[in-house]
Amino acid sequence: MNSDLPETLEEACARLARREVSSAELAQAALDALGEMHIRLNIAARIEPEGLEQARAVDGARAQGRPVGPLQGVPLAHKDIFRRANGAPVSCGSKIGWFDPPGEGPWLAAATAPARLRAAGAVEIGALSMVEFAVGPTGHNASFGDALNPWDPARIPGGSSSGSGVAVSTGAVLGSLGTDTGGSIRQPAHFCAVVGLKPTAGLISRAGAFPSSATLDTVGPLARSVRDCALLTELAAGPDPADPDGDRAAPEILSTIEDGVRGMSLGVGQGAFLNGVEPRIGDLVAQSAALLGQAGARLQTVDLGDMAAISTAGDTVSAYEIGRTHREMFAARPLDYPALVRVRLAGAQTISKDAYRKGLNARAGWRAWFIERALAGCDVLILPTVEIFAPAYAALDALEEDELRRTVARYTRLNRPFNYLGLPSLAIPMATEAGEMPAAFQLVGRPGAEPLLFRAGRAFERLVRSRPPRPPISVWS
DSSP: OOTTSOSSHHHHHHHHHTTSSOHHHHHHHHHHHHHHHHHHHOOEEEEOTTHHHHHHHHHHHHHTTOOOOTTTTOEEEEETTBOOTTOOOOOTTSSSOOOOOSSOOGGGSOOHHHHHHHHTTOEEEEEEOOSGGGOOSSOOOTTTOOOOBTTBTTBOOOSSSHHHHHHHHHTSSSEEEEEESSSTTHHHHHHHTOEEEEOOTTSBOOTTBOOSSTTTOEEEEEESSHHHHHHHHHHHBSOOTTSTTOOOOOOOOTTTTTSOSTTOEEEEEESGGGTTOOHHHHHHHHHHHHHHHHTTOEEEEEEOTTOHHHHHHHHHHHHHHHHHHHHHHHHHOGGGSOHHHHHHHHHHTTSOHHHHHHHHHTHHHHHHHHHHHHSTTOSEEEEESSSSOOOBHHHHHTSOHHHHHHHHHHHHTTTHHHHHHTOOEEEEEOOOOTTSOOOEEEEEOSTTOHHHHHHHHHHHHHHHOSSOOOOSSSTTO
8 A cells, every 4th residue: 555654653653753744644544544454354443534633633732842742643543442532432343332331340431541542642543343342262243244364364363352453463553452351462463463462450451441351351552563562551551540450550661671581581381281282383482482592581491280270260250250241231132142252141141159259269379379380480481372373264154153162262272361360461473484374472471570571572573573574465565
């Protein structure tokens, strides 16, 4: 479309600051690109031309010498799961749309994280497609159509933040906020070759994000580079009285992100937990770890065991909370939920409150156990993000419902334990070969370890590429 469009947020912000381009010009280009990519890949829930007025306001402030914020008027779009202060409709990927779940919670306020990016100078040009109510890791959407992978439109892009992953990968927008309850940011990062952060629980406010699983949900950024993802994290993070669990101070990440990994201890995960990982995925993770070792990290193997008890506890908590959120609406409108979600919600009804409470009460103990076992001798763990490359939609659609459910469960298997434990996880695209589909490793650390994760991720990025990956379908092709 336009080979001169910026490839990263940093590049876009620098051009804006130097007045080589106006925010309005970038916003118009992004609106055009988002419209084109939506036609080809089905990624936009809404396209909002009124973003041009926001962009012109930023340009006016800059012309008058007033501060415009570190994001300088760059256009963004986020997953259509955030309540908007202007009252715009929120689909949550479903024909049902937003409904207020029973009880109280941080999701009932206008969304804090997007508001913080707007306050930092971002312009919003739309909302991006997602799996219905964030319940699914593939990109399937029976309500509005499936999002397509820009590396191969026959294949899944990952979910549930599918539109965010595709839009960022193609350059239609250069950053996006998604949500992650069991991999919903990291899976699109893996399948679409972008960087995605599931932050430490409580780091980025969940206020105004529709709840999937109220105690496991996290809000985090997807971006085309490690530095861009770090920038969005710094700007979106911090305590928020609208989220009772949002109590962590915003970290300083960019100040140390170029410090490299020399002297850092990197744990290379092994054990039964990784059984089922495709050999090529395993080889790529091993090669990535070796590169970081050559850059100065101290490598050690870490046997994670099978993680079965942690995985079961996390699945129990997640399923019960998802079921509780949807209980009344599911009873009233069951046929407006797609088949995979119906199966998930029906299964949630079989989980007892006692089992749920046991899962919640065990969480702190399992976190302490995991940190002592897996992280006692290292700073950061490196693991596969997803155990397979992106499968074709047709292959999944040909499966019987029970087999499809079991197959899809594999995609979250390496992710959900870290939601349950509240640990940060950063997905980084690996150095795949020409003709291969993308794949990412994930870096996992202690609570609050985001600066270390980004340091290691940035060190790897510097080793393997000078610019972000460009898929065959993009704004530059």
